[in-house]
Amino acid sequence: MTPTTAARLWALDAPRMNIDAAHLVVGAEGTVSIPLPAFLIEHEQGLVLFDTGMSPLVCEDPALVFGDRPETAMIESNPEQRIDTQLGRLGYRPEDITHVVLSHTHSDHAGGLYLFPQAKFYIGPEEFRWARGTTNQTDHLFNPADLNDEVKEFDWHEVGPQGLDLFGDGAINVLHTPGHTPGELSSLVRLPSQNIVLTGDTVHLREGMEWDEVDPSDWDYDEARRSIAALKNLQETERAKVWISHDPRDWEDFGGPLKALE
Ligand SMILES: [Zn+2]
Helix, strand or coil: CCCCCCCEEEECCCCEEEEEHHHCCCCCCCEEEEECCCEEEEECCEEEEECCCCCHHHHHCCHHHHCCCCHHHHEECCHHHCHHHHHHHCCCCHHHCCEEECCCCCHHHHCCHHHCCCCEEEECCCHHHHHHCCCHHHHCCCCHHHHCHHHHCCEEEECCCCCEECCCCCCEEEEECCCCCCCCEEEEEECCCCEEEECCCCCCCHHHHHHCCCCCCCCCHHHHHHHHHHHHHHHHHCCEEEECCCCHHHHHHCCCCCCCEC
16 A cells, blocks of 8 residues: 655744753764754644643743753743644644644653643553653653643553554554653654654754764663664665754754744
8 A cells, every 4th residue: 555645744943952962962062952842744634743842831931840950041932932822823723633642751842742632642662651760860851740640641542662653544653762761752754745754852963863872861772772773774765854853953954943844
């Protein structure tokens, strides 16, 4: 069967964080200003979000979420970047979202989940159980409010290690790419004129791909390297372009926020 395609894909505008590149890829240097985006995919059977970015409160004022922690000074944001406002710019309301694929449970991806109670949610194997039992070392990457009791009661579906063809037509393939976290998910999105892989935090910067190098905060370094190899494989087998969510050069090359890709 020839796969059908999704209609289009956008990256939504989002806050940025100024961060030491060595915190994202072992051996990288300098400070980078990384976008923290969510992606919207239009498909004839639904309107899909890949990730939900940071809590909308961060767009109002980072201190509302991070208080006196260092992140408050590291984040640049404005209220226009709220995910609900961004959807509005494309003519959609939060209640129009039918499916949400969550790459993983960290606060720069899970902050907007609560806005979409009507949607079906997809999460990777073991991710929920792991997120509840994390160690002090990575605690700062979570915002407990993102996964509050109400959000936990949403319509969650755990994607198995074999991945999931979201609509059964080959257009949006959710892939298990563990390493950063146990349940890390990427998605291969087939569009009319190109295939794009949304990577979540499977890899953080281009240097990670070039050097097969991990993020020091990754959960399992061997798994992370295997998943980077899987992304490279998709570049070959699917002629897919890899969009590293947090790499500002990818953001630029794909046209930045609210640019429709078809
Ligand atoms: Zn992230």
